[in-house]
Amino acid sequence: GGDKRRKDGVTFYTLEEVKQHNTSTDSWLVIHDRVYDISSFLEEHPGGEEVLLEQAGADATESFEDVGHSLDAREMLQQYLIGELHMPATVIDSWFLLISSWTTWLIPALAVAAIGLMYRYYLVEQKSS
Numbered sequence: 001g002g003d004k005r006r007k008d009g010v011t012f013y014t015l016e017e018v019k020q021h022n023t024s025t026d027s028w029l030v031i032h033d034r035v036y037d038i039s040s041f042l043e044e045h046p047g048g049e050e051v052l053l054e055q056a057g058a059d060a061t062e063s064f065e066d067v068g069h070s071l072d073a074r075e076m077l078q079q080y081l082i083g084e085l086h087m088p089a090t091v092i093d094s095w096f097l098l099i100s101s102w103t104t105w106l107i108p109a110l111a112v113a114a115i116g117l118m119y120r121y122y123l124v125e126q127k128s129s
C-alpha cells in the first residue's frame with residue numbers, strides 16, 4: 001500500500017489499508033492495535049476458518065478476547081505480526097491544529113496581560129490612597 005510508514009523498524013498501517021485485505025487468500029486483522037496477516041493461518045485455526053474470515057480486514061480484538069484464547073494462542077499471534085495500527089491521522093492533525101493555532105495561545109496570553117495590568121492599577125491605587 002502507498003500509505004505505509006516506518007518508524008523504528010515498525011511498519012504502521014492505517015485501518016483503511018487493513019480493510020483492503022479481507023479475502024480468504026489475503027486476510028489481515030487487527031488485535032490490540034497490532035496488524036496480523038493471517039492468510040496462511042486460516043485453515044490451521046482450531047476455531048475454524050469461518051470466524052476469522054468474518055473478521056478479515058477488521059479489528060478483531062473484541063472477538064479474540066471474547067473467546068478467551070489460551071496463552072498458546074496469544075504466542076501464536078507473534079508469527080503473523082506484520083505491523084502496527086497507525087493512530088488515525090485526524091487525531092494527530094487535530095492536536096497539531098489546536099496547539100499551533102494562535103487563538104489557543106492568544107486568549108490565555110491576553111487574560112494574563114489583563115490580570116497583570118489590573119494588578120498594577122491596584123498597586124498604584126493603594127499607594128495614592
Ligand code: HEM
Pocket residue numbers: 036038041045046047048051052055060063064067068069070071072073074076077080
Ligand atoms: C490470529 C489470530 C488467532 C489465533 C492465533 C487463534 C488461535 C486459536 C487457538 C490456538 C485456538 C485453540 C484454543 C486456544 O488455544 O485458545 C483457538 C480457538 C478458537 N478461536 Fe482463535 N485464534 C485467532 C483469532 C480468532 C478470532 C478473531 C476469533 C473470533 C472471531 C477466534 C475464535 C476462536 C474460536 C471460536 C475458537 C474455539 C474455542 C473452543 O473451541 O473452545 N479466533 N484460536
